[in-house]
Amino acid sequence: EDQVTQSPEALRLQEGESSSLNCSYTVSGLRGLFWYRQDPGKGPEFLFTLYSAGEEKEKERLKATLTKKESFLHITAPKPEDSATYLCAVQAGDSNSGYALNFGKGTSLLVTP
Amino acid sequence: DSGVTQTPKHLITATGQRVTLRCSPRSGDLSVYWYQQSLDQGLQFLIQYYNGEERAKGNILERFSAQQFPDLHSELNLSSLELGDSALYFCASTPGTHQETQYFGPGTRLLVL
Numbered sequence: 001e002d003q004v005t006q007s008p009e010a011l012r013l014q015e016g017e018s019s020s021l022n023c024s025y026t027v028s029g030l031r032g033l034f035w036y037r038q039d040p041g042k043g044p045e046f047l048f049t050l051y052s053a054g055e056e057k058e059k060e061r062l063k064a065t066l067t068k069k070e071s072f073l074h075i076t077a078p079k080p081e082d083s084a085t086y087l088c089a090v091q092a093g094d095s096n097s098g099y100a101l102n103f104g105k106g107t108s109l110l111v112t113p
Numbered sequence: 114d115s116g117v118t119q120t121p122k123h124l125i126t127a128t129g130q131r132v133t134l135r136c137s138p139r140s141g142d143l144s145v146y147w148y149q150q151s152l153d154q155g156l157q158f159l160i161q162y163y164n165g166e167e168r169a170k171g172n173i174l175e176r177f178s179a180q181q182f183p184d185l186h187s188e189l190n191l192s193s194l195e196l197g198d199s200a201l202y203f204c205a206s207t208p209g210t211h212q213e214t215q216y217f218g219p220g221t222r223l224l225v226l
Contacts, residue, residue, distance in 0.1 A: 036217075041220075042219060043217035043218050044217045045217070087156065089156075093169070098169025100158035100171055101205075
């Protein structure tokens with residue numbers, strides 16, 4: 001069965017203190033790994049898709065990387081507005097079974113001034 | 114703003130009742146996915162529709178059903194509601210049925226008393 005585990009569950013950083021969030025996964029036939037940001041009571045907001053080991057994507061202070069077993073979301077010099085829950089999801093499946101996302105439980109990030 | 118709309122934003126009802134949640138996908142998207150997010154389970158896939166037809170099923174209870182209409186909006190029907198059905202319900206849409214990025218709506222918060 002596909003599994004997605006995110007760590008840590010919660011992370012508190014000082015503004016400017018860089019860190020990484022981890023997403024480890026076991027899935028047969030990975031189609032894509034997705035990172036979303038979710039603010040309290042809101043819908044997940046798409047950040048990145050990674051398709052193959054070695055791939056990296058960047059957006060402002062965020063950088064996502066992918067290996068065969070895990071993905072990292074690196075946050076460089078975070079600001080208080082980066083506070084949110086970061087969700088990792090894997091997409092497996094095929095045209096018959098569909099391409100639903102299997103989510104981890106998220107990392108809740110708090111960045112203090 | 115993802116372009117996916119959901120109504121109502123909040124819903125409060127009693128056990129045993131039935132409710133209908135509505136989702137309008139992004140313009141041009143044919144696929145709609147429904148997810149449930151509870152505090153202990155995280156985001157769980159329920160069901161997918163593509164161009165009016167059911168394509169994939171996840172952990173959807175028999176008390177729950179969905180449909181997609183010719184104008185491509187989708188409705189999720191929840192019946193015989195229990196306290197444990199209290200959760201955030203999200204829909205997401207994609208252009209087709211392949212491994213595309215899913216864009217999420219703002220969600221409907223359901224509270225069953």
